[in-house]
Amino acid sequence: xxxxxxxxxxxxxxxxxxxxxxxxxxxxxxxxxxxxxxxxxxxxxxxxxxxxxxxxxxxxxxxxxxxxxxxxxxxxxxxxxxxxxxxxxxxxxxxxxxxxxxxxxxxxxxxxxxxxxxxxxxxxxxxxxxxxxxxxxxxxxxxxxxxxxxxxxxxxxxxxxxxxxxxxxxxxxxxxxxxxxxxxxxxxxxxxxxxxxxxxxxxxxxxxxxxxxxxxxxxxxxxxxxxxxxxxxxxxxxxxxxxxxxxxxxxxxxxxxxxxxx
Amino acid sequence: xxxxxxxxxxxxxxxxxxxxxxxxxxxxxxxxxxxxxxxxxxxxxxxxxxxxxxxxxxxxxxxxxxxxxxxxxxxxxxxxxxxxxxxxxxxxxxxxxxxxxxxxxxxxxxxxxxxxxxxxxxxxxxxxxxxxxxxxxxxxxxxxxxxxxxxxxxxxxxxxxxxxxxxxxxxxxxxxxxxxxxxxxxxxxxxxxxxxxxxxxxxxxxxxxxxxxxxxxxxxxxxxxxxxxxxxxxxxxxxxxxxxxxxxxxxxxxxxxxxxxxxxxxxxxxxxxxxxxxxxxxxxxxxxx
Numbered sequence: 001x002x003x004x005x006x007x008x009x010x011x012x013x014x015x016x017x018x019x020x021x022x023x024x025x026x027x028x029x030x031x032x033x034x035x036x037x038x039x040x041x042x043x044x045x046x047x048x049x050x051x052x053x054x055x056x057x058x059x060x061x062x063x064x065x066x067x068x069x070x071x072x073x074x075x076x077x078x079x080x081x082x083x084x085x086x087x088x089x090x091x092x093x094x095x096x097x098x099x100x101x102x103x104x105x106x107x108x109x110x111x112x113x114x115x116x117x118x119x120x121x122x123x124x125x126x127x128x129x130x131x132x133x134x135x136x137x138x139x140x141x142x143x144x145x146x147x148x149x150x151x152x153x154x155x156x157x158x159x160x161x162x163x164x165x166x167x168x169x170x171x172x173x174x175x176x177x178x179x180x181x182x183x184x185x186x187x188x189x190x191x192x193x194x195x196x197x198x199x200x201x202x203x204x205x206x207x208x209x210x211x212x213x214x215x216x217x218x219x220x221x222x223x224x225x226x227x228x229x230x231x232x233x234x235x236x237x238x239x240x241x242x243x244x245x246x247x248x249x250x251x252x253x254x255x256x257x258x259x260x261x262x
Numbered sequence: 263x264x265x266x267x268x269x270x271x272x273x274x275x276x277x278x279x280x281x282x283x284x285x286x287x288x289x290x291x292x293x294x295x296x297x298x299x300x301x302x303x304x305x306x307x308x309x310x311x312x313x314x315x316x317x318x319x320x321x322x323x324x325x326x327x328x329x330x331x332x333x334x335x336x337x338x339x340x341x342x343x344x345x346x347x348x349x350x351x352x353x354x355x356x357x358x359x360x361x362x363x364x365x366x367x368x369x370x371x372x373x374x375x376x377x378x379x380x381x382x383x384x385x386x387x388x389x390x391x392x393x394x395x396x397x398x399x400x401x402x403x404x405x406x407x408x409x410x411x412x413x414x415x416x417x418x419x420x421x422x423x424x425x426x427x428x429x430x431x432x433x434x435x436x437x438x439x440x441x442x443x444x445x446x447x448x449x450x451x452x453x454x455x456x457x458x459x460x461x462x463x464x465x466x467x468x469x470x471x472x473x474x475x476x477x478x479x480x481x482x483x484x485x486x487x488x489x490x491x492x493x494x495x496x497x498x499x500x501x502x503x504x505x506x507x508x509x510x511x512x513x514x515x516x517x518x519x520x521x522x523x524x525x526x527x528x529x530x531x532x533x534x535x536x537x538x539x540x541x542x543x544x545x546x547x548x549x550x551x
Binding site for chain 1: 297301305307312313322361369383390392393394398429486487488493494510522523529536
């Protein structure tokens with residue numbers, strides 16, 4: 001009896017918090033057929049938002065993958081003073097509010113700061129343009145790649161790497177031939193997590209982008225702007241597109257998640 | 263001399279003694295140089311993107327002395343916004359503690375058709391962009407609600423949005439611990455005449471407690487920081503539904519950077535305290551385990 005009561009409470013809660021609301025936007029979007037959905041997503045503004053989102057996300061993923069692999073190698077393979085501090089610093093971005101991320105970047109790279117003014121003199125604008133949005137996205141997705149590969153690196157051990165080195169392989173060959181194949185699933189997992197987070201980031205990007213329609217508007221900002229301007233159909237269509245990306249990345253991470261039997 | 267000591271973490275073979283096995287001293291020098299270059303790059307990257315900007319927030323918020331800082335976070339608007347944020351986050355954390363543990367329990371100990379799908383769905387709030395989460399909730403609990411429940415521009419709407427985005431934390435921290443839990447102890451307790459409630463309270467609960475607290479702390483930290491999902495449903499009404507992150511954005515937009523930075527500093531301090539507490543809980547849990 002208690003078993004069924006617990007099951008009912010758990011499933012009921014999930015139904016009303018998660019399943020029905022998410023299902024409802026799919027239903028609202030597709031109830032008029034698939035035509036309006038595509039029409040809304042192929043408007044010039046929507047296409048531009050797609051493009052901006054993709055550029056920002058790809059930059060963020062590339063930067064964080066390079067940083068992530070390097071830092072994971074440092075944290076797991078090397079010994080240096082201050083290792084615990086670096087470990088804590090890598091996790092810090094998870095706990096920071098996206099809005100604070102935006103504010104922080106404006107204070108340092110905005111037009112009224114010394115760094116921002118100096119950069120503006122040589123013609124580089126960070127805030128209210130793409131570089132700032134990339135920085136904000138990098139910030140919020142920073143730990144994902146590191147945390148995905150560090151445990152796998154640790155489990156892998158150094159035996160094979162040592163063997164390769166004693167057999168005359170240089171560090172780059174060792175990394176490409178031995179380490180990289182060992183962590184490839186975890187790396188894929190980290191990259192998918194990072195990409196999903198980057199495509200869906202809203203708060204930090206909202207603050208640093210200045211929300212300029214057709215210029216710095218990403219897909220998430222498009223959703224908010226259309227919704228507040230009573231263009232609900234377009235907001236729902238873009239939301240469904242983002243939700244589909246989320247579902248695909250969720251399934252991909254399930255496939256790639258490191259398991260003991262792999 | 264210290265290199266002769268076997269490192270305690272035998273599971274991590276990357277101990278300091280390892281590189282010495284490479285006989286070539288040039289290789290060792292290269293190894294050291296590699297560490298230095300890598301570390302330098304990582305520190306520059308972290309500094310430019312994370313550390314200097316966060317330091318700038320604290321400097322802007324609290325740099326003019328504690329008196330200014332205190333005044334900035336105790337203006338009527340800032341005070342009400344911070345109290346609402348902390349209050350709502352605490353409520354959300356407690357609800358997550360109970361319901362998250364319950365969901366984890368059902369997912370581990372119960373079996374029913376479609377359980378794998380439910381298990382996958384738990385992660386949806388992490389994958390879904392927060393603004394979409396807000397829109398999704400507004401569709402069911404907004405002015406045009408098919409259920410006739412309108413939580414828009416209400417504090418309860420904020421709580422529902424926070425419950426949505428924090429759902430996975432407790433479930434995903436408690437679930438693995440529950441899976442690993444040895445059933446022998448429970449059976450022993452039951453055979454000695456303990457009822458299900460007593461078994462849960464005396465046997466299961468103490469084992470789950472570190473994970474439950476960790477998950478709750480994570481959910482609390484996330485709720486304090488949350489912006490995207492609350493912005494549409496809260497309607498940003500000062501003194502009623504305005505949470506801290508929403509208030510910071512409107513301060514930025516009205517060019518009051520010092521006020522925004524002061525409230526942001528409070529959020530940063532809370533985040534740091536939670537991170538450090540989690541570190542302590544993990545060590546406590548490891549010692550108990």
